Amino acid sequence: xxxxxxxxxxxxxxxxxxxxxxxxxxxxxVPVILAVAFYVWWERKVLGWMHVRIGPNSVGPAxxxxxxxxxxxxxxxxxxxxxxxxxxxxxxxxxxxLVPAFAAWAVVPFDQKMVLSNANAGxxxxxxxxxxxxxxxxxxxxxxxxxxxxxxxxxxxxxxxxYEIAAGMALxxxxxxxxxxxxxxxxxAQSGAHGIFSWFWLPLLPLFVIYFVxxxxxxxxxxxxxxxGESEIVAGFHVEYSGAPFAVFFLTEYANMILISFLASVLFxxxxxSPFPESWPxxxxxxxxxxFAKAFFFAFLYLWFRAAFPRYRYDQIMRLxxxxxxxxxxxxxxxxxxxVYFGWFGLGGAR
Amino acid sequence: xxxDLILFYIFSAVLVLAxxxxxxxxxxxxxxxxxxxxxxxxxxxxxxxxxEFLAIVLVLVYVGAVMVLFLFVVMMLDIKVxxxxxxFIRYLPIGILVAAVMLVEMLxxxxxxxxxxxxxxxxxxxxxxxxxxxxxxxxxxxxxxVAAIILTVAVVAAVMLTLRKRxxxxxxxxxQQVAVKASERIRIVKMPSSPKPEPAP
Numbered sequence: 022x023x024x025x026x027x028x029x030x031x032x033x034x035x036x037x038x039x040x041x042x043x044x045x046x047x048x049x050x051v052p053v054i055l056a057v058a059f060y061v062w063w064e065r066k067v068l069g070w071m072h073v074r075i076g077p078n079s080v081g082p083a084x085x086x087x088x089x090x091x092x093x094x095x096x097x098x099x100x101x102x103x104x105x106x107x108x109x110x111x112x113x114x115x116x117x118x119l120v121p122a123f124a125a126w127a128v129v130p131f132d133q134k135m136v137l138s139n140a141n142a143g144x145x146x147x148x149x150x151x152x153x154x155x156x157x158x159x160x161x162x163x164x165x166x167x168x169x170x171x172x173x174x175x176x177x178x179x180x181x182x183x184y185e186i187a188a189g190m191a192l193x194x195x196x197x198x199x200x201x202x203x204x205x206x207x208x209x210a211q212s213g214a215h216g217i218f219s220w221f222w223l224p225l226l227p228l229f230v231i232y233f234v235x236x237x238x239x240x241x242x243x244x245x246x247x248x249x250g251e252s253e254i255v256a257g258f259h260v261e262y263s264g265a266p267f268a269v270f271f272l273t274e275y276a277n278m279i280l281i282s283f284l285a286s287v288l289f290x291x292x293x294x295s296p297f298p299e300s301w302p303x304x305x306x307x308x309x310x311x312x313f314a315k316a317f318f319f320a321f322l323y324l325w326f327r328a329a330f331p332r333y334r335y336d337q338i339m340r341l342x343x344x345x346x347x348x349x350x351x352x353x354x355x356x357x358x359x360x361v362y363f364g365w366f367g368l369g370g371a372r
Numbered sequence: 373x374x375x376d377l378i379l380f381y382i383f384s385a386v387l388v389l390a391x392x393x394x395x396x397x398x399x400x401x402x403x404x405x406x407x408x409x410x411x412x413x414x415x416x417x418x419x420x421x422x423x424e425f426l427a428i429v430l431v432l433v434y435v436g437a438v439m440v441l442f443l444f445v446v447m448m449l450d451i452k453v454x455x456x457x458x459x460f461i462r463y464l465p466i467g468i469l470v471a472a473v474m475l476v477e478m479l480x481x482x483x484x485x486x487x488x489x490x491x492x493x494x495x496x497x498x499x500x501x502x503x504x505x506x507x508x509x510x511x512x513x514x515x516x517x518v519a520a521i522i523l524t525v526a527v528v529a530a531v532m533l534t535l536r537k538r539x540x541x542x543x544x545x546x547x548q549q550v551a552v553k554a555s556e557r558i559r560i561v562k563m564p565s566s567p568k569p570e571p572a573p
Binding site: 035107110140141142145146148149152153155156159160163171174175178179181182185202336337340 | 375399401402405408424425428429431432435436437440441443444447448501544546
């Protein structure tokens with residue numbers, strides 16, 4: 022569907038190729054940023070309803086422009102640089118956090134052939150990018166030269182590294198089932214004859230739960246928000262940040278949440294595949310709207326968790342990660358191997 | 373000059389500068405971060421020769437996990453940098469010796485490799501991830517398993533060496549905590565909502 026535009030750009034040679042890639046990147050990055058803005062609004066609305074209050078309602082229709090007002094307020098605020106901070110790292114930290122959060126979107130397939138990079142090692146690339154996000158937090162915490170920021174960074178480092186192992190194990194189950202590291206192939210492998218029951222969520226149910234909960238922990242969201250912990254360490258790693266850099270941290274966190282929502286839908290809920298049989302008119306057609314609907318569901322779960330659960334204690338988080346999730350994930354990888362080996366759960370459309 | 377070659381020189385320059393920075397940085401945290409940059413640039417170089425699996429695994433394992441823990445430890449330690457830098461001249465001859473040996477070894481390796489023919493290109497176009505997996509689990513299965521066992525033993529040994537039994541520490545038992553019922557923690561007391569009015573005198 023993009024072929025004529027692509028060919029027009031490629032007609033200009035190497036420069037055209039670079040411009041075409043930049044256009045594609047902007048086609049993903051700008052909607053992500055806009056989605057973050059509306060996601061923040063939606064979060065405040067949902068939290069408001071769950072707390073039996075109204076939420077933002079003054080700026081724009083139904084308060085929709087509230088986030089944009091907040092962003093402009095932050096951008097025009099003074100940017101404070103703590104006197105005894107490590108200046109270069111203090112400035113770099115928000116960018117180091119932001120870049121992997123957006124780079125990971127390169128391999129997310131939105132529809133058949135609607136992917137920026139159809140890389141063979143897509144799943145590995147995703148793991149690598151999400152594992153790099155923690156650097157922004159650690160560097161921010163250290164460079165601020167503040168005790169609270171340092172404590173937040175330390176907590177976050179230990180937590181993210183622990184939960185990455187659990188999330189990585191869950192993805193091993195997915196790649197055993199799909200027989201491929203390519204994201205598009207993984208979705209194709211879920212397009213079996215049984216419709217919704219061919220998706221990976223059913224045979225990999227424990228891994229599915231582990232992956233999403235680990236995703237919540239990796240993005241430092243409630244109930245695992247040890248890195249911020251307002252009631253314990255003020256605001257954790259970004260306590261010294263103000264103005265635009267704070268906005269960048271905010272953007273990173275929400276972009277990561279949306280990314281995890283998309284990944285959970287792509288890896289376990291069949292991506293752009295329709296939950297209804299193909300013969301059904303209208304709703305049976307597979308397309309990107311299904312992926313967006315599924316991702317919206319997971320994004321909503323994030324907010325639901327935030328409203329429903331109290332914050333975990335630190336030792337409880339570590340126990341859940343190391344003593345519950347990792348053993349279950351390891352055991353289920355073995356089960357998945359047996360299922361696939363004996364053909365009880367087929368490789369879907371991949372083989 | 374092709375674009376690959378230009379990129380190679382850019383990444384190599386960054387790599388060499390970052391490596392120099394690792395040993396030259398005054399602050400140990402800066403040194404660790406420069407080491408992260410080294411790994412990342414190496415990974416980019418490997419991507420240039422289309423070893424995508426190794427390149428991404430380098431980022432995943434070293435940048436994403438090992439160096440995070442390294443950074444964690446270095447930040448916690450209060451390292452006095454000055455005494456560490458004192459013996460620079462004294463240890464320089466040993467350093468030069470090691471560097472020379474490594475250089476000779478590398479030259480030998482590259483020399484041997486140049487004598488061989490170019491690596492075979494897979495005609496079916498399978499990714500080198502699949503190739504590596506096939507090689508590891510068929511031809512090199514025994515070394516692979518031995519390496520896995522050695523690593524497991526090392527992990528167990530490290531835990532056993534650092535695990536100290538301290539007397540007097542008290543632990544929570546999560547299974548007991550979970551088994552608690554609401555009735556054990558809270559007692560609902562029935563009380564009249566308003567005190568009975570005093571009889572009028």
